[in-house]
Amino acid sequence: MLMSSQDYRESLRRSRPRVFVDGYAVESVADEPSLAPGVNALGLTYDFALREHLAPVMRARAGSYEINRMNAIPSTGQDLLNKLEAVRLLCQETGCAQRYLGGDGLAALRQATHRIDADKATDYSARLAAYINRVHAEDLSLGIAMTDGKGDRSLRPHQQPNLDTYVHIVERRTDGIVISGVKAIVTAAPYVHELLVMPCRSMTADDADFAVCCAVPIDVDGLTIVARPAGRPGEKAALFSGRYGQSTGVVIFERVFVPWERVFLAGEWEHSAFLTYSYATHHRQTCIAARAGFGDLLIGAGALMTEANGTDLDHSHGLRDAMVDLIKIVEGFYACGIAASVYCSHDPSGVAMPDAVFGNIGKLLMATQIYDMHRLAHQVSGGLIVTLPGPDEDHNPATAGRLSELLTARSDIPYEKRIEVARFVEDLTASYQAGWYSVISLHGGGSPDAMKMEIWRKYPLGNKVDLVERLLERGVLSDDVRKITCNRQPGRCCIEGCQVPSAPALVPLPQIGQPAARSVLPLRKTGTTN
Numbered sequence: 263m264l265m266s267s268q269d270y271r272e273s274l275r276r277s278r279p280r281v282f283v284d285g286y287a288v289e290s291v292a293d294e295p296s297l298a299p300g301v302n303a304l305g306l307t308y309d310f311a312l313r314e315h316l317a318p319v320m321r322a323r324a325g326s327y328e329i330n331r332m333n334a335i336p337s338t339g340q341d342l343l344n345k346l347e348a349v350r351l352l353c354q355e356t357g358c359a360q361r362y363l364g365g366d367g368l369a370a371l372r373q374a375t376h377r378i379d380a381d382k383a384t385d386y387s388a389r390l391a392a393y394i395n396r397v398h399a400e401d402l403s404l405g406i407a408m409t410d411g412k413g414d415r416s417l418r419p420h421q422q423p424n425l426d427t428y429v430h431i432v433e434r435r436t437d438g439i440v441i442s443g444v445k446a447i448v449t450a451a452p453y454v455h456e457l458l459v460m461p462c463r464s465m466t467a468d469d470a471d472f473a474v475c476c477a478v479p480i481d482v483d484g485l486t487i488v489a490r491p492a493g494r495p496g497e498k499a500a501l502f503s504g505r506y507g508q509s510t511g512v513v514i515f516e517r518v519f520v521p522w523e524r525v526f527l528a529g530e531w532e533h534s535a536f537l538t539y540s541y542a543t544h545h546r547q548t549c550i551a552a553r554a555g556f557g558d559l560l561i562g563a564g565a566l567m568t569e570a571n572g573t574d575l576d577h578s579h580g581l582r583d584a585m586v587d588l589i590k591i592v593e594g595f596y597a598c599g600i601a602a603s604v605y606c607s608h609d610p611s612g613v614a615m616p617d618a619v620f621g622n623i624g625k626l627l628m629a630t631q632i633y634d635m636h637r638l639a640h641q642v643s644g645g646l647i648v649t650l651p652g653p654d655e656d657h658n659p660a661t662a663g664r665l666s667e668l669l670t671a672r673s674d675i676p677y678e679k680r681i682e683v684a685r686f687v688e689d690l691t692a693s694y695q696a697g698w699y700s701v702i703s704l705h706g707g708g709s710p711d712a713m714k715m716e717i718w719r720k721y722p723l724g725n726k727v728d729l730v731e732r733l734l735e736r737g738v739l740s741d742d743v744r745k746i747t748c749n750r751q752p753g754r755c756c757i758e759g760c761q762v763p764s765a766p767a768l769v770p771l772p773q774i775g776q777p778a779a780r781s782v783l784p785l786r787k788t789g790t791t792n
């Protein structure tokens with residue numbers, strides 16, 4: 263079943279999570295003004311999936327169901343490309359659509375449970391399959407509760423003076439487990455239906471109780487969410503983030519009971535790292551698409567601001583250079599997301615895994631260049647974006663008319679239109695929300711160090727060393743002698759060649775009045791459509 267945003271809001275009204283925002287208890291998440299921009303953003307993921315012209319990217323098939331792409335598990339490179347397009351489309355409209363974390367979590371879990379079952383003869387895959395069926399049938403939104411409080415970063419989980427800085431198993435019963443601890447940063451926590459609790463790191467045997475993964479409904483006994491408002495609700499100047507925004511919550515677990523059918527890892531510490539890094543690989547690739555959607559907003563707003571200022575991008579070389587730099591950054595990191603799809607690998611569980619090197623490089627480029635994106639938007643827009651009198655002045659009889667005359671630039675573009683774009687650029691690049699977009703780009707999905715570690719681990723440095731040794735006719739040193747350069751990546755440039763998916767599913771060009779779909783990528787070389 264595909265829900266509408268209205269159905270989604272009604273479903274939130276049926277649950278009673280314990281949520282606090284800014285020091286007060288929230289009665290109804292769906293009707294809470296401080297969370298409204300977040301509920302609106304998730305609502306759009308539901309409504310877009312109901313639009314027939316967006317169906318090719320916004321919907322996927324799971325058995326006999328047509329499901330929302332946000333909950334889909336990719337099994338082909340084509341699926342990965344379609345996910346990128348869907349997430350970019352949603353984030354163009356909302357800044358961050360948040361719900362895509364759920365699909366990334368389910369994909370990683372399918373891989374990990376398949377692996378654990380093979381190693382330990384457990385039945386986690388079957389439990390997960392039943393859970394996924396329910397998620398698909400009910401069109402649920404899932405949050406990812408992975409980042410623990412982590413306490414002292416130099417200590418492992420079991421060494422922490424306060425064990426509750428990590429979520430862990432405190433009791434094992436015949437009917438399930440009891441967990442306690444804290445997940446420090448959970449996107450959309452107050453307004454999802456369920457949380458996937460996942461480990462955030464590799465574990466040792468002493469950390470076995472911390473190697474836990476399970477699904478909990480948002481209103482389960484013992485769960486408390488202490489959240490921030492989503493976006494800038496109620497602020498007059500917040501033209502974008504007053505409508506769409508993202509809340510994050512600290513999620514506290516106090517002896518939360520989880521029945522076995524919802525448990526997907528319970529002490530198999532050797533598999534914690536695989537689960538964490540599989541999720542990270544899926545999620546980093548998806549983050550690329552999310553931030554490309556945000557970049558589209560900056561590109562469009564930057565161009566509109568130069569137009570309203572009376573400058574002509576075709577002839578103002580400095581401004582045009584800045585715009586091209588902005589485009590280069592956004593399409594540059596997005597291209598890494600495409601490459602990660604094209605060079606995906608196929609996990610034994612049937613999940614298509616984005617290429618980790620391209621995915622991590624794309625996320626790293628995005629994480630570090632978000633600051634340049636803001637700078638370039640500032641450069642083309644001018645200082646008015648932060649100096650313009652506030653919205654209340656628009657209605658001041660003593661000043662409004664005069665300001666309108668004096669601050670008009672092009673005579674054919676009304677003052678109101680000019681300041682509208684200026685406030686839009688301020689909201690996205692120079693407000694509290696702008697700083698927020700910087701930090702989510704930098705740290706969401708892992709810090710730059712985490713990406714660099716993965717690139718170093720996965721990059722086939724060994725192949726490059728072999729290449730040069732061959733050219734120098736030195737012969738190749740044994741890998742036992744030189745561990746650091748022994749990584750040789752299977753699949754790429756191998757004898758079988760790569761499976762190249764075709765272009766993402768086509769989204770027809772929008773009609774006037776419909777939301778703008780990003781123009782479709784040109785068809786790339788079609789090989790095996792997997």
Ligand SMILES: Cc1cc2nc3c(=O)[nH]c(=O)nc-3n(C[C@H](O)[C@H](O)[C@H](O)COP(=O)(O)OP(=O)(O)OC[C@H]3O[C@@H](n4cnc5c(N)ncnc54)[C@H](O)[C@@H]3O)c2cc1C
Nearest residue numbers: 406407408409415447448449701702705706707708709711
């Ligand atoms: C807006 C936003 C939304 C997010 N949404 C989610 C979500 O939905 N679910 C979720 O699970 N997580 C979420 N995250 C969390 C995100 O994954 C983390 O912020 C990220 O992994 C970094 O962890 P941290 O914030 O705890 O930073 P810290 O662990 O405090 O790290 C700070 C810096 O120190 C470095 N560092 C940390 N430990 C060490 C060490 N031992 N040695 C050397 N260097 C170290 C890190 O690389 C980093 O650069 C979100 C984050 C943001 C900002």
